[in-house]
Structures are given as structure tokens and as C-alpha cells.
Amino acid sequence: MSTVSVREATDADAAEIARIQRVTWRTAYQGVLTERTLAELDSADTETRWAEAIEHPGSRVHVAVEGGFTVGFCVAGPAPRDDVAGADGSLPEDADRTGLIGALLVEPRWARRGHGARLLAAAAAGLRELGADRGVTWATESDAATLSFFRRAGWHPDGTVRTLDTGERRLRELRLTGALDIHLVS
Template sequence: MSTAAVRPATTGDASEIARLQLTTWRTAYGDALGGDVVDGLDADDVAARWADAVAHPDTDVLVATEGRFTVGFCVAGTAPESEVAAADGSLPDDAARTGLIASLVVEPRWGRRGHGGRLLAAAAAGLRERGADRGIAWVVQSDSASLSFFRGVGWNPDGTVRTLDTGQRTVRELRLTGSLDLRVADPAAEPTTD
């Protein structure tokens, strides 16, 4: 039997977070980003950036575990004005009370076991402690699994779209928003059998 959990990341988790990111990007976003984009990333450089993110005092980096395996991660913090602004640059009244889920990744082979929900719930709790009451996340428009996940917890597109140029392709992202008072069902509340 193995137990699923979420805990704060340490700098010692940086290499595993980098591995999870690169594996998931290759699997889920290779076509959207362009294969050379992901293949061109250096694992050591990515791990060093994750070590910096974990050490940053205004960022919460969480990891999901199942037994002895690290299976996902989430990065959250106060949303910068540039992330929460409307397309015309205007800020909503609650801009200072808006949190950003900058990344939420579960390695595909560990999907559909409640890890994403646990990560988001823990990140939302941390953002509420920082004074936020609403969250936002940017999701690749073609990522139906992530869009469905966020819609399942009550987060929906707010009409803001951005386009990113990867050097090989352009990627459209939708901004989703919702309450940080989450009641996420945990299908893996009971230990799972390996």
C-alpha cells in the first residue's frame, strides 16, 4: 500500500521537478510547443531554475507524492499585475487579492489519481493564507485535460487570451479564474495498492 500526499518542495526536489516538467511537456505539449523546443531544454539548467523557485520567499512550490515517488508539482504565488490585468491593461478591483497558479503538473502515468486536486487544494490554502481570495491559471487552449480539470473545480475562462511564440509555433493560452475556497474531491483518500 502506498500513501498519496502533498508537501512543500525543498531544493533537493529540484532535479525531480525538472524531470517531471520535461517528461510531461514532451508527452502533453510536444506538438503544441514544437518538439525541438522541449528537446532543446537542458535538464541541469531547468533543475537550477527550480532550485531558485523553491528558495524564493514569495513562491510556494509543492510536490505530490505517492509512496516513494514524486508524481507532480504545483507553483503558486501572488499574481503579478501583468498576469491579472485585462487585455486593455486595466486591473480588476481584486488584483491585490488574486493568486496565480503558475504551474500544475502531474506526470501523465500518475494522472486520474487525485494528485492534481490535492496539489491545487494545498496551493489554494497557501494563497488564502497570503490574503488572496481568487485564483487564476493560464492553460494551453488545446489542453482539454487541464481545461476539464480546472472547470471541474469551478474555474472557468474569463475571456482573456494570450499568445506565446515558442520559436517553432504559437501557443494560445486561456486565463481561467475561480475561488480559492476549494472543495476538491479526493478519489485517492484511501491508500492505493501498488
């Protein structure tokens, strides 16, 4: 059996993170995202943006590793006010203690091996270190796999919906929220 782990990303991981995003989005979001959006992932700028995200102060990028392969990643940090505000713009009392899971992707061929749970647990621990008490994330309304994953982790839709305009179509996303005391069961 291969060794599995999660660690914080370094600059050297940017290319693999970009590759995982390309492969995963093309598999999971085919028909949801436009061809133009998917084609933009082939740009050299994608790797540069991931290198910048890894170095961004306040946020943490984690990677999941199995054997010698990077198989997934998660981005977490303090939640921007827009991500925790209600539909009317009001902020909850715990807005300053809320973290954001900005992305969590596992390459499809490595799915169902616990990598997503390990990534979420590591990100949640990092958010707690930053003073967060709960987390939020956004999931496309039609993404049953992601919604199911977060529900199993105890995160649920809170009734807030946003619509993203890709220029070619609109995507509805649900905001999910949950506790950061995530514990893995062996």
C-alpha cells in the same frame, strides 16, 4: 494502497520536478511545443531554475508524493499584474488579492489518482494564507485535459486570451479564474 500526500518542496526536490516537467511536457505537449523547446528541458539549467523557484520569496512550490515517488508539482504565488490585467491593461479591484497557479503538472503515469486536486487544494490554501481571495492560471487553448481539470475545480475562462511566440510557432492560452475555497471530497 500507497500513502499519498502533498508537501512544500525543498531544494532536494528540484531534480525530480525538472524530470516530471520533461516527461509531462513531452507527453502532453508533443506537437504543441517545438522540438527545440522540449530539447531545452534536458539542460542542467532546468534543475537550477527549479531550485531557484523553490527558494523564491512569496511563491510556494508543492510536490505530490505517492509511496516513495514524487509524482507531481504545483507553483503558486501572488499574481503579477500582467496576469490579472484585462486586455486593455486595466486592473480588477481585487488585483492585489489574486493568486497565480503558475504551473500544475502530474506525471502522466500517475494521473487520475487525485494528485492534481490535492496539489491545487494545497496551493489554494497557501494563496489564502497570503491574503488571496481568488486565483488565476493560464492553459493552452488546445490542452483539453488541463481545461477540463480546472473546470471541474470551478475555474473557468474569463475571456482573456494571450498568444505566446515560441520563435517557431504561436500558442494561444486562455486565462482561467476561480475561487480558492477548494475542498476535496473523500
